[in-house]
Amino acid sequence: MSTDGGGSGGVRAVGVRRAFGAVKAVDGVDLDALPGRVTALVGPNGSGKTTLLLVLAGLLVPDAGTVTVAGFDPVTQGLEARRRTGWMPDVFGTWDSLTAREVLTTVAAAYRLPREVGAARAAELLTLVHLDEYADAPAHVLSRGQKQRLGLARALVHDPQVLLLDEPASGLDPRSRVDLRVLVRRLAAEGKTVLVSSHVLAELDEMADDAVFLSRGRTVATQSVAGAAAQRRPWRVTALDDAGLRAWLDRSGYALAPPDGEGALVELDGDAAAAALLRAAVGDGVPVVSLAPAGGVLEQAYLALEEERR
Template identity: 75%
Template sequence: MARTTPANHYGLAMTSDGGGISARGVRRAFGAVQAVADVDLVARPGRVTALVGPNGSGKTTLLLILAGLLTPDAGHVRVAGYDPAIRGREARARTGWMPDVFGTWDSLTAREVLTTVAAAHRMSRSDGAARAAELLDLVHLGDLADQPAHVLSRGQKQRLGLARALVHDPQVLLLDEPASGLDPRSRVDLRVLVRRLAAQGKTILVSSHVLTELDEMADDAVFLSGGRTIESRSVAGAAAERRRWRLTALDPTGLSAWLEQAGMPVVEIDPATEDDAQPGVIVELDDDTAAAALLRDAVTAGVPVVSLAPAGGVLEQAYLSLELAKGEERR
């Protein structure tokens, strides 16, 4: 199958360069419910973009629009260079979509599910069989390949779903909650696989509630709330940003006293460790350099520091601060 090479000049990603996802001013209502009100999103080839937002923020609807299954009421959409509403075929040939809840043909075996999807993508029987075997190994379902799909656990089905999205080697991957139901081992595998696919130049858009999960695989993040894009940012840039750190010491009282003296106001006691013998205190630091300096100063001053680490992931912090901003807006 002839495919356009994913262009790596990011400037072109906004236009039709045969790669990436761009959406501008996308709207979609179901009756009176405005599921997607105004979404702007750019996902570039070679990068993993996280789609973050609370339940009902329009993530799944947006992914359905990008997958070419729903018409947007308004806005521009380009997936791998094609408008899915007009050149659906071309867009679908280049898009792998993994839905959040999906059924599977229960009486078919895992292998048959994949060969069927391969045939539906116009692959020849032998190519389809080879691809199915390859993918079953990739998602570690090799030993269950000839079991009917209904005996698979939720996590195994989820992995089968991921394999299904990869059958036609798409340039663009739309993953809706791919980590849900996965055991820790599978989560690690998923992360490694997603990073590897991105390294091959694919565009990957992942939605998830598990923000720490996204933290470890995403390069960029788009925040949705109430069907709108409220922020797009790079995750990698977070090291140079002011954020919250958690600090614990053998002597919590001494730590607090020292922090006060050093002019580092304690934002709060970490609610999660409040009842512990060594409750963590949360401080806000400008960047990683500031964190290193704080640690050095504390140790020099004889404070028995046990740990200093970012409090929650970058995405979690950004998400919570956006939530906070929204709450204030409401008030």
């Protein structure tokens, strides 16, 4: 990944540390998230993802290291940084007595948007996140997924340059997850910097351009999603005759993983190798039914990193 993410629209963290007493939640994170791209934060529970996002959002002061968001330091230039940052926490918190529309107009007022601009922006965003029919309902009647959608709208009220999204798909139904992916990709295409954390790595596969892997509060790897897809990983091949398929793969010199279900698992170096296998199999009369990666790109990259660290 490039290291020029600290420019006018990007996010940069260098050597960031943050402890809570004896617990080192973030213990040396380096990160660059670039404008026009979606960067995924990947790591297990307790790896420091949420703490890092809170630091970037200006809600926690780091113990050490430097941070810039859209070119501004959230600690020493907090007002300028926050004007350019949209923050969506993993749990939506608001005044439950306010309606969905009032939540958005209140946030718009906090960002000093004129009243008429705030009202128009609230109506636009409620339509965008499919909450029109709940616009004038109190927030406390919304479901978990609906509150998540309202939280995303809240983060977008002031049209920020940088979006920090912590578990944005949590509680969303399948249709809403698709809508979220489409919206995030659209925002990146508009030139915004999007940094997103999620435990659902399959969601990130279709959303992210780059990934930053965290473990025990530290950055352990950075990689583009396209680069991860080109690495050696398991693919599943199925055919009408599994025994014949496995015999052909063995004769052809493919390394087979232990069977874990239908078909066979083979280690391949990206799409070109998969295409070559399929062409050869069909040419030899093997009745192949399907050939696809056995897991998501980021999932496989993450599991490989975890295996290396053991």
